[in-house]
Amino acid sequence: MALALQQLINGLTLGAVYGLIAIGYTMVYGIIGMINFAHGDIYMVSAFIAVTVFTMLAGFGISSVPLSLLLVLLVAVLFTSVYGWTVERIAYRPLRGSTRLAPLISAIGMSIFLQNMVQLTQGARVKPIPPVLVGGIDLLTIDGFTVRLAYSQILIVFVTIALMAGFTWLITKTSFGRQQRSCEQDRTMTALLGINVDRTISLTFMLGAALAAVAGVMVTVYYGVVDFFIGFVAGIKAFTAAVLGGIGSLPGAMLGGLLIGLIEAFWAAYLSAEYKDVATFSILILVLMFRPSGLLGRPEVEKV
């Protein structure tokens, strides 16, 4: 019982992170009908940016948690949105209108480039950060097992809820959101109304990147370490979340993220911690086989 409660907390935390990354996949897919295969790395890059900036700030003697978090988020969001913009310009835009496989390959190329660059500059070893947000609240103890809610978990859940609320508002209520959705439905018609479609697509890549960057920073705070492989694994899990929720669907990405986080947490606790990644990949395969439109996706993709 206590273990289940603990895993519920852990699962929701993880799920929030996957959900944030999944939004980037789903938005880009929605607008250009392709998966951004360089998206998972954004998360890894921002985790490394977080390590670097946290270490620097600690070096300067800045110890205020909100201030250093804010600065790190700012730097990470800035860098990664530039990266998201670059990926679109270099890997996707020149190949728009060519075969669907071409941008996929160029995106994977960019992703490999980025991974190697990070590996070269940061080294392949696991990096710790100075402790930023430690401690937590002991909720209750049952049979000697204490259910604990870490401060970093509270942070993750709150930031995620705030971001998702803000993002939902942006997409459903603002002029940019309408343009984003109209591009999803009919890019030519959107351009005919005087809207710069290229700019809307660029902004979509950048927004997705910024959300993934926040996820990367928060995970770094949560685990206290970052390693080079996390981009790949978290990327695939978030991708699975997007597919499970229904690729192209914003609420689907959030729901999918939560489900994947929960499944992973419970699988690790009750079945096998070593094989927890297998759970995610099995889900990916099963969803693709039996319900490719996902839980909240539209059954058939309308193409205009």
Next chain:
Amino acid sequence: MMLQLSGVHAHYGHIHALHGVDIEVQVGEVVTLIGANGAGKSTLMMTIFGQPRASGGRIVFNGEDITRLPTHEIARRGIALVPEGRRIFSRMTVMENLQMGAVLGEEMNFEVDLKRMYLLFPILEERCQQRAGTLSGGEQQMLAIARALMSRPQLLLLDEPSLGLAPLYIKKIFQIVRELNREHGMTILLVEQNAHHALRVAHRGYVMQHGQIILAGSGRELLANPEVHAAYLEGGHAATAA
């Protein structure tokens, strides 16, 4: 001269759809373009917007060469299109479609223009929170026209606005074309299969066949022309071009 196309060619891959088209539209005119299926009328409309881009010739709008401008920049010059097949955003609400049309307009004009559209098409006000995809065909056509008007264009391009509509709606569409032109001074380029109606509201008309203009004249002249009569007017619909 508001719009001038000279020697415009257009291709879809290897298909040569426009073979050197020359047309002109003067400020304040209603000009109609008639022709059989596949003549290239819709292509001409889309080529003005660079979709596809003209593969030869020049398109000038208000003295500016717009041939190479990006599509959204062409729209920003003050041209709006009600495209073939309406192309409303079916998953968005009626209101959101109108807001999309108003992206180029001034923010402060929005409420005024919205009221004007509701006056013109009362059904849109009733349905404003409904998903556009659930509207009937005729209602969708009205929405497409209203969406185009929301940007207060100088030149309105209408591609078969009456296609597939009941007689009552057809009458209403032509009434609106007349009203927009006569009362609001809007310049209109109108593509129609419904040649009879179109030639009657238009000041001038062009007849298109196989990607070329084969006849031009005032609406009255074309109505009286026996060739036009045989090909496009008998039975009210385009037969195979003579």
